[in-house]
Amino acid sequence: MNQNTTTFALKGDIVYAVDKDHIVTQKDGYLVCEKGKSAGVFKELPAKYSGIKVVDHTGRLIVPGMTDLHVHAPQYTYRGIGMDLELLEWLNTHTFPEEVKYENLAYAAKAYSYFTYDLQRCFTTRAVVFATVHTDSTIELMDQLEASGMITYVGKVNMDRNSVCNLEEKDAETSLRNTVEWLEKIEGRYRNTSPIITPRFIPSCTDELMSGLGALAAKKQLRIQSHLSENPSEIQWVRELVPASTSYANAYEMFGAMGSPDRPTIMAHCVYSGPEEMAIMQKYGTFIAHCPESNMNLTSGIAPVRKFLDAGMKVGLGSDVAAGSSMDMLKTMLCTLQASKMYFRLVDNNAKALTFEEVFYLATKGGGAYFGKVGSFEKGYDFDAVVLDDSLMVSMREVTVRERVERAVYNDADCIIMDKYVAGTQIWKKQCV
């Protein structure tokens, strides 16, 4: 897992987004890595690179590493279970009783090893992760993710009300103190793993805690992640809990917990975010983590992504495991397409369905922007790359590289990840049997 300082190239069928409407492909081309960054994509290897190591993936797809803007690590091991429930009932029945177990460090270490291993072997190269309220097990998760070579933000969760099973912290003061201790313990510890302030959502955080976290984030110049407007019952509850707020987003804003454009907050879901919430998010430069599979599985609804894009808002995709069933970003992309088609058909005929190009962009460059120049192969972008064997899907005609990527998204189960790089370092390689 040493940083790769050498210059090398991957040879294969290369594909990446330049903007939300354009996918660029290079069949049988070269993707060059210099000092962890893309030096560009070439049809022939330029003379200046003659003699560099070329990893031959001829016939395979080479796509940018993907960004999962919203995933709950402690929920991973019960994914796909109890999905007939809606959000608040599901949290009380499945989530909180599981998360309380992470007080036990040995339990957390084992469970997080399953999460980390599977994250390493999927399309994700960057992730923004919820842990639990527990400091030590959150550090354990961060240690494991650091060792994996992936680049992540990880949040110790804050909760001081309305959980079950004694999961919440005693009070706002305790929760804030725990958070400061956590930050002190990890200071200088990681190269690729950053802390992120993580109030679970308004129902789990008293006004005092939420204000304290907003102030702490500002003081330490840390980013914030949370949930916004996911489910009708949840939204109604927030209205009761913060009666002075004009919207759920405004409740965060009242407590100074919306971050700022230079340290943008991630808000997961935004299924029911109308004009007011959109304006608030634009003001603070918020990234929306669109989690369509979760939103379908928990019967939450469908977020109006077309409207977010038309308004020029920042959007990426989230698997939201375990309300989303898998960390496979291809599956998340497919759900994004399907959800936007159903939004157009069933909710608003003026909200054109997302194109494949747009969804590919969201999964790569859109979410990647949260990490900087990430999610594309344009020159200067971090060299995050995944090599994909799609040869199980036989065709009777010549299929373009663009078509093969679409086919892979619609048939994720038949795609095999062969090789994976983060910022120029190989972090996964399929072992041949």
Add this chain to the structure above:
Amino acid sequence: MNQNTTTFALKGDIVYAVDKDHIVTQKDGYLVCEKGKSAGVFKELPAKYSGIKVVDHTGRLIVPGMTDLHVHAPQYTYRGIGMDLELLEWLNTHTFPEEVKYENLAYAAKAYSYFTYDLQRCFTTRAVVFATVHTDSTIELMDQLEASGMITYVGKVNMDRNSVCNLEEKDAETSLRNTVEWLEKIEGRYRNTSPIITPRFIPSCTDELMSGLGALAAKKQLRIQSHLSENPSEIQWVRELVPASTSYANAYEMFGAMGSPDRPTIMAHCVYSGPEEMAIMQKYGTFIAHCPESNMNLTSGIAPVRKFLDAGMKVGLGSDVAAGSSMDMLKTMLCTLQASKMYFRLVDNNAKALTFEEVFYLATKGGGAYFGKVGSFEKGYDFDAVVLDDSLMVSMREVTVRERVERAVYNDADCIIMDKYVAGTQIWKKQCV
């Protein structure tokens, strides 16, 4: 592929539906096969079976083979491509130009071998299949399916108007004559492969052809399959093509093409079937092939399955490849769940989302009923069984057999099919590397 006349048992974690609200499980139990039929599920092997061969799948899931009520074999090799289009545009751009190639028998033989191979290694044990208008290549497909050991209905498609690329047959008379010739050529040829009369849909069939096919089906006591009320533009077109009809289903009825309860017709989609169409289908004992992934992918909409079930109608699931992207019935089940949740949330709050139990039933016993006593492990049911290794999905707690099946549906990519039987005959076994 000889018929298995021996008595044997599979040992493992067994699961099946008895009705749409109840899944029965037997952890570490025995599923006994006698003369191709289930002799029941047992906690301990009864004394009368002592000494029979027991195939040890301890720790693996054993589920009933699934029925795919609607799949287009010639579309398989371009699945997952061009999915930003809606139905009629997609047919003209992708489907018809491909299907016309099946006039070439060598082409068809190769393409159908890909289809048949993949059908053999998925959860499906029974399928109802569209071929193309071409007689010889349809027979080629039937030969391949017969050799596979699966049990299927296959239809030579009828079309005498409105296709592109010269795909349609010359006129109604030609189409009918071709169909009779096809039936004569295959008479007595197969044990497991049955012909089914297959008018593509109203837009592809003149009134004369549709009437002729209805009469032919009645005369030969054959079943019929077609498409119904899939897409708003299609429905509008049918209204123009058959101005005397009161609904799309009524148009089929006018031409005597709705079959009868003793030889039930399959109608795929029924996305926009209201009370009149439901009444017509009930009168004729129609099976609805619910194809939710297709309906999302082509922006068609969501069929009101809850209403169909409440009315006591016959419903099964269809992958509808290539508008559906894969023949994996677990994926179809997941889309069924997600679609019904979105229908509840976005269309009709009185149409309760389908439960996991209901969807499991639809994929197994619901669709299986089209073939008789198929899709369950109750005594006397045909022994269609699939053995599933789900050990890639590690959990931190004891997971029940019921929970593991749900988890498999939500994580199809991590499930490995180990063994597959149709009517007591093993037709697939994973080769260990």
